[in-house]
Amino acid sequence: MPEAIGYQHFPPAIFVLQFFIGGGKWLFLAISDLFFTYLPVNHMRLHFLCLLLVLAPVKKALMAGDRPNIIFIMIDDHSYQTIGAYGGRLQFLNPTPQLDKLAEQGMRFERCYVENSICAPSRATLLTGKMSHQHGKYSNKQNVVFDHHQQQFQKLLQKAGYQTAMIGKIHLDGDMQGFDYWDVLLRQGEYLDPQFLSPNGVEVAKGYVTDIVVDKALDWLQNGRSEEEPFMLMVHQKAPHRPWIPAKKYLDLYEEIEIPEPDNFWDDYEGKASAAAQQEMTIAQHMRLSSDLKIEPETSPRYQRIGFDGRFSPRHEKYRELSLSEEESTRLYYQLYMKDYLRCIKSVDDNVGRLLDYLDHSGLAENTVVVYTSDQGFYMGEHGWFDKRFMYEESFRTPLIVRWPAVIKPQSVNQELVQNIDFAETFLDLAGLDIPADMQGQSIVPLLRGKQPNDWRDHLYYHYYEYPGPHAVRRHEGVAGKRYKLYDFMEKMS
Incomplete structure (x- = not known):
């Protein structure tokens, strides 16, 4: 019945x-x-x-009115530590006023995690609502292919009458399915003059990638959709993915400020699994002086093509001839890394503000759910590291902020265990659709409504597969509750 x-x-x-x-x-x-x-x-x-x-x-x-619009903003490698609303040692910089505004108007999730802290697998998870071993894209490696023909949430929304659009970074090679409109970055994407792939072919867009992605998103919102049906728009940014190239207008931002180091910056890994000491992702030893830190000129054709050298020539002159101790060099590398990362975040935040302004001025805000997250967390010097991959908190945990003015009480904070396997189910639930039985997550819509489901999870599962591979992080799996984690690092690839 x-x-x-x-x-x-x-x-x-x-x-x-x-x-x-x-x-x-x-x-x-x-x-x-x-x-x-x-x-x-x-x-x-x-x-x-x-x-x-x-x-x-x-x-x-x-x-149409009963089914909200959805704007899903996902950033690449955005750490919760660099969002003002999450507090912490960087809050004094006021790095993200627009995201802080979003959190003020909506709900901030304090315990959102990923099931595999690496780019392409995380993106496959959000589309399918399944863990890596189920959707098949468990690694970034080219020979591990994502099957686009499998069930994905945008296909189900499209069948139910939603207009679906994807703009920005998808990082999943193959046939885009379930989108009425798509215009995506080619492969990883470039910060300057990026190439976009659409049904019309490959096109070079002049400018800074973070601005261009939102230019395209706003154009679709204003000119590319019908006002008669609800929409689901994915706005996925490249920034702040390595090599952290800021917009030209922000090259000097934070220049005179000393960024505080985390308490465990000089971690010696004593008492931790041997995998923690065997990785290759320390700021001290594994950052490139050229493309990462921009101290030495970058001579590769890739960076020459996008004007890399001209942008950072003053830095080459300032730092390349310095004679520093190992500790002094490490501290300098940390400052350079953090400032470029935060400069990239500044452009991300600006463009979130552009999207929110459009919703407010167009009258769409009340019935539009805005979801902001990252494909995983990132190390901001914790344990002396950059990058992600480990199940340690900084890369396992990811930001999640949701605004839904018609439903969410402003300044809400949620402490339940949420994971990126929940996004697909949530979007289907928002549209009033049944959630397929083979999806592995839970809709967070009850949490958005301020309810406390009796059957909500009390633990999460994690599995990182990409070993041997970049940064030499060993394959491991684990379970996590609100207080404890249990890890199993594997000596050999099985």
Whole structure:
């Protein structure tokens, strides 16, 4: 039996029941005999026809109004430590005023985690609602291919009448499916003059990638969609992925500020698994002086093509001839890394503000769910590291902020265990669709509504596969609750 979900207000003697049937919506009109006692018999049929004609657009408006729009903003390697709303040692810099505003108006999740802290697998997880060993893209390696023909949440939204669009970084080679419109960065994407791939082919877009992605998103919102149907727009940025190239206008931002080091910056890994000491992702030893730190000129054709050298020539002159001790060099590298990373974040934050301004001024804000997250966390010098991969907190945990003015109480904070396997289920739930049984996450919509489900999870599973590989982080799996984690580092690839 269909489930009645509410009455709608219509003229006297008419009442309407709205139903969900298999993910679609139906309206049932019940018209009392009393209504017709006021009509001449010879006009009854005409008035009834007119009534249906009047109610037809009302039905359409109800159906569209009940299903919120969705804007899903995902950033590449954005650490929660560099978002002001999350507090911490960098909050004094006020690095993210627009994201702080988003958190002020919505809900901040304190315990959102990933199931595999690496780029492409994380993106496959958010599309499928499944863990890496289920969707098949468990590694960034080229020979581990994502099957685009499998079930993905945007395909289900598209079938249900949502307009679907994807703009920016997808990092999953192959046939884009389930999107009415797509314009994606080619492979990893470049910071300057990036190449975009669409059904029309490859095009070079002049400018800074973070601005361009939102330019394209705003153009689609204003000119590329129908106002008659709800939409789901994915705005996925390249920044602040390595090699952290800031916009030209922010090259000097934070230049005179000393960025505080984390308490465990000089970690000697005593008492930790041997994998912690055997990695190759320390700021002291594993950062490139050229493309990462921009101390030495970069001579590769790739960076020459995008004007890398001209942008950082003053830095080459300032630092390349310095004679520093190992400790002094490490501290300098940390400062250079952190400032370039935070400069990239500044552009990300600016462009979040552009999207929010559009929603506010267009009247779409009230019925649009804005979701902000990252594909994983990132080390900001903790343990002496950059990059991700480990199940340690800084890369395992990722930011999640959601604004839904019609539903979420402002300044809300949630402490439940949430994971990136939950995103697909959440988007389907927002659209009023059934969640497929083979998806492995849970919809967070009840949490957004301020409810506390009795069956919410009390632990999470994690598995990192890419070993041997970049940064030499050993394959490991683990479980995590709110207080403890249990790891298993594997000596050999199985």
